[in-house]
Amino acid sequence: AQSVTQLDSQVPVFEEAPVELRCNYSSSVSVYLFWYVQYPNQGLQLLLKYLSGSTLVKGINGFEAEFNKSQTSFHLRKPSVHISDTAEYFCAVSINAGGTSYGKLTFGQGTILTVHP
Amino acid sequence: EAQVTQNPRYLITVTGKKLTVTCSQNMNHEYMSWYRQDPGLGLRQIYYSMNVEVTDKGDVPEGYKVSRKEKRNFPLILESPSPNQTSLYFCASSHLDRSYEQYFGPGTRLTVT
Numbered sequence: 001a002q003s004v005t006q007l008d009s010q011v012p013v014f015e016e017a018p019v020e021l022r023c024n025y026s027s028s029v030s031v032y033l034f035w036y037v038q039y040p041n042q043g044l045q046l047l048l049k050y051l052s053g054s055t056l057v058k059g060i061n062g063f064e065a066e067f068n069k070s071q072t073s074f075h076l077r078k079p080s081v082h083i084s085d086t087a088e089y090f091c092a093v094s095i096n097a098g099g100t101s102y103g104k105l106t107f108g109q110g111t112i113l114t115v116h117p
Numbered sequence: 118e119a120q121v122t123q124n125p126r127y128l129i130t131v132t133g134k135k136l137t138v139t140c141s142q143n144m145n146h147e148y149m150s151w152y153r154q155d156p157g158l159g160l161r162q163i164y165y166s167m168n169v170e171v172t173d174k175g176d177v178p179e180g181y182k183v184s185r186k187e188k189r190n191f192p193l194i195l196e197s198p199s200p201n202q203t204s205l206y207f208c209a210s211s212h213l214d215r216s217y218e219q220y221f222g223p224g225t226r227l228t229v230t
Contacts, residue, residue: 006159043121043207044160044207044221046218051217090159104165104175107152
């Protein structure tokens with residue numbers, strides 16, 4: 001079985017500062033990796049995904065993440081945050097089953113990013 | 118507009134009173150799923166469905182039922198709700214071969230007293 005650990009439950013940061021949200025995973029098989037964002041009182045939306053290829057993936061709103069297989073990590077970064085980035089961020093994994101995945105997303109506990117003016 | 122809708126958005130009920138939370142999607146997705154979100158636990162899958170009449174348990178199925186009689190609808194049924202089912206519930210859907218890219222509904226906040 002796979003598991004996901006988000007190392008920080010809350011990350012406060014000032015506007016225009018860089019931020020890194022940390023995610024580690026555990027799995028005995030190959031996985032796909034994702035970051036989802038949940039804005040206040042909304043559902044989740046996909047921020048970015050790693051399926052294969054380049055280990056540095058770029059997503060919406062200027063976010064990027066780097067897949068590190070040896071450290072089993074998939075940290076999310078943004079060089080300069082805005083007030084509007086305040087949200088909860090979830091790291092998730094799905095089993096890479098022969099090039100298709102069948103829907104089972106295992107989520108981390110979530111990291112609340114609060115951007116202060 | 119492509120979307121997943123859930124009803125109701127907010128529900129307060131009492132222990133033991135049967136309830137149904139509806140979920141509908143207009144994207145012709147094969148795959149649908151229910152999650153519950155609890156503080157510090159992230160999202161946990163309750164049930165999922167890979168197509169009409171095909172459903173299976175997720176990680177936390179106890180106390181819940183689902184059905185998939187039509188492709189677009191995937192209701193979540195609590196036959197006898199208990200206070201430990203107080204949570205925020207999300208329905209999600211996707212195409213089966215892109216099931217990592219799930220579209221989430223707005224959520225249903227359920228309180229069981």
